[in-house]
Amino acid sequence: MDITIIYGKNAVIEALECGEREFNKILISNNSRADVKIEQIKKLAQKLGVVYQFVAKEKLNALEPEGRHQGVIAQTSPIKYTDLEDFIEKYKGEQASVVILDGVEDSHNVGAIIRSCVCAGIKGIIIPSRRGVLINSTVEKTSAGAANHISIIKTNSLVSAIQKLKDNDYWVIASDHHAEHNHYEIDYTDMNFALIMGAEHAGISKSLLKLADFKVKIPMLTNFNSLNVSNATAIILFEYVSQLCKKNKRKDKNG
Amino acid sequence: MDITIIYGKNAVIEALECGEREFNKILISNNSRADVKIEQIKKLAQKLGVVYQFVAKEKLNALEPEGRHQGVIAQTSPIKYTDLEDFIEKYKGEQASVVILDGVEDSHNVGAIIRSCVCAGIKGIIIPSRRGVLINSTVEKTSAGAANHISIIKTNSLVSAIQKLKDNDYWVIASDHHAEHNHYEIDYTDMNFALIMGAEHAGISKSLLKLADFKVKIPMLTNFNSLNVSNATAIILFEYVSQLCKKNKRKDKNG
Numbered sequence: 001m002d003i004t005i006i007y008g009k010n011a012v013i014e015a016l017e018c019g020e021r022e023f024n025k026i027l028i029s030n031n032s033r034a035d036v037k038i039e040q041i042k043k044l045a046q047k048l049g050v051v052y053q054f055v056a057k058e059k060l061n062a063l064e065p066e067g068r069h070q071g072v073i074a075q076t077s078p079i080k081y082t083d084l085e086d087f088i089e090k091y092k093g094e095q096a097s098v099v100i101l102d103g104v105e106d107s108h109n110v111g112a113i114i115r116s117c118v119c120a121g122i123k124g125i126i127i128p129s130r131r132g133v134l135i136n137s138t139v140e141k142t143s144a145g146a147a148n149h150i151s152i153i154k155t156n157s158l159v160s161a162i163q164k165l166k167d168n169d170y171w172v173i174a175s176d177h178h179a180e181h182n183h184y185e186i187d188y189t190d191m192n193f194a195l196i197m198g199a200e201h202a203g204i205s206k207s208l209l210k211l212a213d214f215k216v217k218i219p220m221l222t223n224f225n226s227l228n229v230s231n232a233t234a235i236i237l238f239e240y241v242s243q244l245c246k247k248n249k250r251k252d253k254n255g
Numbered sequence: 256m257d258i259t260i261i262y263g264k265n266a267v268i269e270a271l272e273c274g275e276r277e278f279n280k281i282l283i284s285n286n287s288r289a290d291v292k293i294e295q296i297k298k299l300a301q302k303l304g305v306v307y308q309f310v311a312k313e314k315l316n317a318l319e320p321e322g323r324h325q326g327v328i329a330q331t332s333p334i335k336y337t338d339l340e341d342f343i344e345k346y347k348g349e350q351a352s353v354v355i356l357d358g359v360e361d362s363h364n365v366g367a368i369i370r371s372c373v374c375a376g377i378k379g380i381i382i383p384s385r386r387g388v389l390i391n392s393t394v395e396k397t398s399a400g401a402a403n404h405i406s407i408i409k410t411n412s413l414v415s416a417i418q419k420l421k422d423n424d425y426w427v428i429a430s431d432h433h434a435e436h437n438h439y440e441i442d443y444t445d446m447n448f449a450l451i452m453g454a455e456h457a458g459i460s461k462s463l464l465k466l467a468d469f470k471v472k473i474p475m476l477t478n479f480n481s482l483n484v485s486n487a488t489a490i491i492l493f494e495y496v497s498q499l500c501k502k503n504k505r506k507d508k509n510g
Contacts, residue, residue: 010480108363112483121476146479184497218493219500221376224401225265227489228367234486235493238473242439242494245474 004078006140007060007069009037014145015076016044021148024075026052029060032071041072068141079135082151084161087124088168090151097192098124098165099237102158102208103131103199104229110135111142112230113197118146120237126153126161132199162194162211170194171213174204175232179215186214188240189247197233259333261395262315262324264292269400270331271299276403279330281307284315287326296327323396334390337406339416342379343423345406352447353379353420354492357413357463358386358454359484365390366397367485368452373401375492381408381416387454417449417466425449426468429459430487434470441469443495444502452488 003024006015015021026045032038033054045052060069087096099117104110110133117125133139134154140147155161162172173186174196196212198204209215218227218235227235258279261270270276281300287293288309300307315324342351354372359365365388369380388394389409395402410416417427428441429451451467453459464470473482473490482490 112486115479115483116486118477118479119475119482142483144480144483149477149479182497182500184501219496220374221496221499222373222404224370224373224404225399227374228370228397228399228485230483231367231371231486231489234482234490238490239497241474241476242437244476245437246439 002078003075005063005073005075005137007064007073007137008141009070009072010144011140012041012072012074014148018148022077023050026050026074027055027060028052029057029071030054031057079147079152081154084153084164087151087153091123096123098126098194100126100194100196101132102196102204105132105200107133107136107138108142109230111139113233114143115146116234116237118149120241124151124153126155128158129154129156159207165194172211173214173216174209174212176204176215177217179217181216182219183216183236184239186216189244197229200229257333258330260318260328260330260392262319262328262392263396264325264327265399266395267296267327267329269403273403277332278305281305281329282310282315283307284312284326285309286312334402334407336409339408339419342406342408346378351378353381353449355381355449355451356387357451357459360387360455362388362391362393363397364485366394368488369398370401371489371492373404375496379406379408381410383413384409384411414462420449427466428469428471429464429467431459431470432472434472436471437474438471438491439494441471444499452484455484
């Protein structure tokens with residue numbers, strides 16, 4: 001099988017728990033024996049018949065030179081990408097909103113976005129095959145393992161992907177700081193939406209902006225350049241979550 | 256003078272523009288001559304009488320080995336920290352909310368939080384001197400230079416700092432996932448608030464939680480562990496910004 005490494009305690013726990021990854025081996029630092037989450041990793045590994053071994057910390061540092069491994073590295077199969085057609089088929093008739101990343105380049109940002117998406121109940125992330133980052137070890141670490149809990153869709157053409165979503169009754173929302181509407185002026189709760197977020201510097205490409213049904217901006221209180229893309233994504237997604245929570249509360253009240 | 260390095264185009268531009276940093280020298284990669292923002296840096300440097308020179312990219316890579324310098328590194332004086340007393344004095348009678356970071360450890364998170372704070376009109380960040388990260392080159396880079404546009408207050412005791420804020424009519428809000436209230440159930444617009452955000456793993460210390468006037472949680476749509484701390488901060492701050500924008504719009508309408 002293809003082998004990748006994932007590192008960090010949450011990333012390894014979530015990969016073990018999701019039941020969709022094949023494991024070659026888990027390496028644990030000798031210094032990390034007493035840790036609660038390492039205990040959890042050992043138990044999960046035993047249950048699933050995955051080999052783990054204790055090694056010197058230096059061996060982990062050699063595999064992950066930035067030193068962010070938190071004492072554990074797993075050799076596993078890579079994240080499986082999903083086809084957009086399969087995704088649409090799987091969630092037919094259900095709430096299944098998605099986030100589209102138009103060339104986001106920083107692995108930390110992509111990881112944090114995936115984490116927010118999972119917390120906000122978003123079902124898929126769409127990324128272009130040839131621009132921006134794909135799912136790598138840093139993305140998995142920064143997502144705290146959330147990358148195992150969402151469909152990740154890789155596509156050669158974001159334009160065709162968006163067209164296909166529109167054909168399947170998705171509403172396309174673009175985050176654009178020139179937009180007329182504030183992000184909180186849209187009701188996100190009655191639709192499947194596809195939220196497009198642009199690259200750190202370039203923003204959203206014109207060809208995609210043209211396809212948007214709504215454009216929204218996040219209002220700012222100073223004229224400082226702009227928000228980090230993962231923070232901007234979180235702000236819009238949790239506006240949606242807040243709207244949904246308020247709506248459900250009203251429904252409960254009205255019986 | 257003490258010397259630090261800052262890197263990245265926005266970080267260098269904002270440091271030049273803020274007028275509070277002393278510059279030793281700016282190094283620009285030979286390969287970056289044609290860039291719009293590099294042009295801006297050259298013009299600002301000329302105006303301010305700051306020396307810049309073109310060097311081989313390898314020289315920049317040696318100074319910033321992660322390769323995130325975007326072709327420019329400046330040798331400057333470090334960010335100046337502000338005393339809490341001076342901060343309170345400076346903003347007497349004005350809106351001057353703050354964010355308190357209780358031991359946040361990741362430089363990327365601290366940088367992104369500072370950037371969101373500046374966009375949301377927050378006037379100060381309070382960090383402990385002995386836990387979590389101080390302002391380093393990575394923080395400045397990730398903040399896109401926003402660290403020059405906000406007071407950064409370093410304190411030996413967050414407990415005393417919070418007590419002092421309370422004595423000066425600040426309301427203390429703690430983000431805590433055990434909280435009863437959702438973050439959007441509080442009106443942030445009629446007070447100076449001090450929002451406490453906890454460390455990535457440990458959350459907020461008990462001694463600080465006890466001092467909070469309000470505890471708020473961000474509701475989630477799945478039971479995935481939790482949000483990244485910089486995303487959580489952005490969500491709460493931009494709930495405040497949204498409330499303020501809505502309120503101002505109502506005021507405008509009513510005359």
